[in-house]
Amino acid sequence: MSAIKPRIFKGARDFLPEQMIVRERIMETMRKVFRIYGFAPLETPAIEYLNVLAGKYGEDADRLIYKLNYKTGQKDEAALHYDLTVPFSRVMAMNPQLPLPFKRYQMQPVWRADRPQPKQGRFREFYQCDIDIVGSTSQISDAEILAVQHDVLKLLGFENFIIKLNSRKILNGVVEFCGLDSSHTQEVCRSIDKLDKVSIDVVSDELKEKGYDEKTIDALKQVMSLSGHDKLGELESLMSNVEIAQEGFSDIKSILNTLEAFEIDMSRVRFEISLARGLDYYTGAIYETKLPDHPHMGSLTGGGRYDELIGMFSGREVAAVGCSLGLDRIFTAMQQLDMMGEIKHTPTQVLIGSFGDDHEFLIPILAQLRKAEIKTELYTAQAKLKKQFTYADKLGIRYMLLQGDQERDAQSVNIKDMKDGSQTLIKLSELVDWFSYKF
Amino acid sequence: MSAIKPRIFKGARDFLPEQMIVRERIMETMRKVFRIYGFAPLETPAIEYLNVLAGKYGEDADRLIYKLNYKTGQKDEAALHYDLTVPFSRVMAMNPQLPLPFKRYQMQPVWRADRPQPKQGRFREFYQCDIDIVGSTSQISDAEILAVQHDVLKLLGFENFIIKLNSRKILNGVVEFCGLDSSHTQEVCRSIDKLDKVSIDVVSDELKEKGYDEKTIDALKQVMSLSGHDKLGELESLMSNVEIAQEGFSDIKSILNTLEAFEIDMSRVRFEISLARGLDYYTGAIYETKLPDHPHMGSLTGGGRYDELIGMFSGREVAAVGCSLGLDRIFTAMQQLDMMGEIKHTPTQVLIGSFGDDHEFLIPILAQLRKAEIKTELYTAQAKLKKQFTYADKLGIRYMLLQGDQERDAQSVNIKDMKDGSQTLIKLSELVDWFSYKF
Incomplete structure (x- = not known):
């Protein structure tokens, strides 16, 4: 070209x-x-x-x-x-x-x-x-x-x-x-x-x-x-x-x-x-x-x-x-004067990662968070988890959300706080509530 | 010119x-x-x-x-x-x-x-x-x-x-x-x-x-x-x-x-x-x-x-x-499609009018309302009350606030609701509270 x-x-x-x-x-x-x-x-x-x-x-x-x-x-x-x-x-x-x-x-x-x-x-x-x-x-x-x-x-x-x-x-x-x-x-x-x-x-x-x-x-x-x-x-x-x-x-x-x-x-x-x-x-x-x-x-x-x-x-x-x-x-x-605070590259607060190339089942989670006005993205490309974490890190996205087969069976997701590294397993039904005091 | x-x-x-x-x-x-x-x-x-x-x-x-x-x-x-x-x-x-x-x-x-x-x-x-x-x-x-x-x-x-x-x-x-x-x-x-x-x-x-x-x-x-x-x-x-x-x-x-x-x-x-x-x-x-x-x-x-x-x-x-x-x-x-709602010409919610050309004593009222984030204007020109009401009406300002000598002595103001014509006498100390459920 x-x-x-x-x-x-x-x-x-x-x-x-x-x-x-x-x-x-x-x-x-x-x-x-x-x-x-x-x-x-x-x-x-x-x-x-x-x-x-x-x-x-x-x-x-x-x-x-x-x-x-x-x-x-x-x-x-x-x-x-x-x-x-x-x-x-x-x-x-x-x-x-x-x-x-x-x-x-x-x-x-x-x-x-x-x-x-x-x-x-x-x-x-x-x-x-x-x-x-x-x-x-x-x-x-x-x-x-x-x-x-x-x-x-x-x-x-x-x-x-x-x-x-x-x-x-x-x-x-x-x-x-x-x-x-x-x-x-x-x-x-x-x-x-x-x-x-x-x-x-x-x-x-x-x-x-x-x-x-x-x-x-x-x-x-x-x-x-x-x-x-x-x-x-x-x-x-x-x-x-x-x-x-x-x-x-x-x-x-x-x-x-x-x-x-x-x-x-x-x-x-x-x-x-x-x-x-x-x-x-x-x-x-x-x-x-x-x-x-x-x-x-x-x-x-x-x-x-x-x-x-x-x-x-x-x-x-x-x-x-x-x-x-x-x-x-x-x-x-x-x-x-160093008054800018933390540099932000995106308004996104939550990134939903994925383990494979099938993302369809993650869409309802994405839709649920967005309906609650939580600024959420889904990582749609097929990429290793490490690359997805790097992406969240570079953009300064605070929370990374993952659902493996186990979590999926348990109607749950795993939330990683990118700031302190802590992880939380949470029921899908409680997901929006969990975020409601975070932002 | x-x-x-x-x-x-x-x-x-x-x-x-x-x-x-x-x-x-x-x-x-x-x-x-x-x-x-x-x-x-x-x-x-x-x-x-x-x-x-x-x-x-x-x-x-x-x-x-x-x-x-x-x-x-x-x-x-x-x-x-x-x-x-x-x-x-x-x-x-x-x-x-x-x-x-x-x-x-x-x-x-x-x-x-x-x-x-x-x-x-x-x-x-x-x-x-x-x-x-x-x-x-x-x-x-x-x-x-x-x-x-x-x-x-x-x-x-x-x-x-x-x-x-x-x-x-x-x-x-x-x-x-x-x-x-x-x-x-x-x-x-x-x-x-x-x-x-x-x-x-x-x-x-x-x-x-x-x-x-x-x-x-x-x-x-x-x-x-x-x-x-x-x-x-x-x-x-x-x-x-x-x-x-x-x-x-x-x-x-x-x-x-x-x-x-x-x-x-x-x-x-x-x-x-x-x-x-x-x-x-x-x-x-x-x-x-x-x-x-x-x-x-x-x-x-x-x-x-x-x-x-x-x-x-x-x-x-x-x-x-x-x-x-x-x-x-x-x-x-x-x-x-007539989806605009009421036409608004200004964000102003309250207009403070005046009876004469001395406006200084109205500034603290103005400042008090603005501090409470109530969108307020003071009519600064010397004009008859009728002209001031016409101004509020033309711009679609909902409330007109007036303080004559009597109200001033009583630390009060008179609020006229331009929509229904009703008038309320209210203590200055209660003014911000009075507006807090209006907008």
Whole structure:
């Protein structure tokens, strides 16, 4: 047989059962929390018209959109979605009948024609798990989005994580406070962002080189010297004359109060003036979740308020706030922090082995266990017992069930516990009961 | 604000919550059954190299593969997967370490550049939910695949469905019986397939026109006259000299016996010589599930044995059998058969309303209910009570919870049952208990 070389698309991944079982558990945990918070599921197609996607993320991102070989250059040119927020905004614009506030979750792969960097967790195809609330300007909605991220991570077993919080309004206020106009916002944000890595002096030297004047740099230095959660009050006083900043502080304090009322562990929530986030469309509070013990690992979740994006489709402003939980980042973090538990290759709990090639008489036992929702397989090939045990062992199946002629005559089976090696002879009539406290 | 016209890709669909809640329920039911039968989850990327996909399905299908605008004409040309079976076969060839038999389920969208026919349930993007067993030649594996389809449909509430069963070996036997070589297999299958709609005479006239000789047509007429489950024995006798057909009959009988041992309702399982199935890669038993009361509705599930496909990648023959459950077809059927139950727009069970714009004091109530895993929302906007009730009503939220000044002083809340209009005043300390038997 001449074979076709089996190759996987560069930057994409297969998920074998040992990964998928954990991924499904993560997604089921997310879904559970999303539903408790009243989010409803929604899905959009992978394929969108290119002009729906382009021009929303900024130029750099637009280049990373995968286009189909379909009506290239025409108005119906098609592409794979780059994230879930823009398609969701399209849905909101196309469905004015949906009652507001509208709360939805959406968990689907997205595609980016990027240079893959598997070690940094950068792939061409990966999952986003999004929640959004549309039609609410209340800070309670921002707090809910944060509370969901908190609850999901906690339920998955993360202990030491930090939710960083800032506001685009405060960042705009800083620009104003420094006597600059909004064209300098990106530059100023980038400078503050660097404080994570370098000192205030290095940053201000850089700004000097770029031609910023003494007064601006002094103002910015004042802001940067008040970095950190405990400086929130001082920073607010410093910018007491900047209206947009005051709005931002008021938002942040209201969000913090609500989170406290939600009984969130507040030591995990930190205001961070250095948090900026890349995407163009944010307008209010922004946030990110990081693992302080693993500073090089990217953020596990991130999001914010974007009150203007849906209006790009519908023509009228609609408030919106949401976040994306990174399934792949969370998975990688759990792997690196040894949070996966025992590796499982199958859901199977019981393997029925056999001594020969006649399996028919074992089918009723198989059917009986499955009816009781015990996850059971029958080894259907003709193989030596040793090979069957090896199979159970490799897959991590806990119980191996055998029925020789003797057991068959006695209407019994032999159960071997693969974990401790113990064996039990049990009547068929008591088999389901025997398993009922095992799983 | 000048708006971009929001359009959805032709032949693709958005799934709003009222559809998604049912789709998630269907998929959760499938996953439950798959796991009980010992299938493990697996996922492959949407994007594959074109040469992995092309040449496996037959010419007609190859034309329907969506290509990306990526390295067109080169060996790394990329495309969207057309089904899940070929990518899965690639995975099996690339992962020789996986212990056999390997049982996996896979639930993902697939894409076909087809002319969309929404009324016939034909879309360009739709879900396939596949199960496959690799590395087992046993007919018990075929029977398991059939039993899973049966159990899923039963659990979803389908009562009147028929599992049609045939074998490619028997069809190849028919060709031999008619004195033809295998190049005529497709033509012969297509003729037998037509018996669903037209009479034997119409089919034989057509074959005469195509130049088939009297003897061939007579033989085929003999076969076609034995159509139907109860003719299985007669057909077997008729082709007693055709070895490949006898193999096929033996397979089918063995599968039927196993299904009986599984305690499947055998009145639902029908041998059908007219069942052919389109795809090239089948080699043994083939099957399809149909609703006899809705003959125009396509098959809900379908599959068969394909012992040669994996070998196209790995170079060595590996037995495989599996099926695809059509999420969209099942969804449409449930809709048309009025099996959906009450339409739900949200998972939310309780809506906390408010009399003013101060919501902070309601957060602890919200948090308390969510901690008890009661799906709860807070109406965060400032709106008249009437509007809040309308919102709960539109979304189908069962309970509306209100706390005025009086109730607040008395540490109580008022619960309105939106279904029967009844109202209950309840102490906050008893709130969670009150709900504990409601859902």
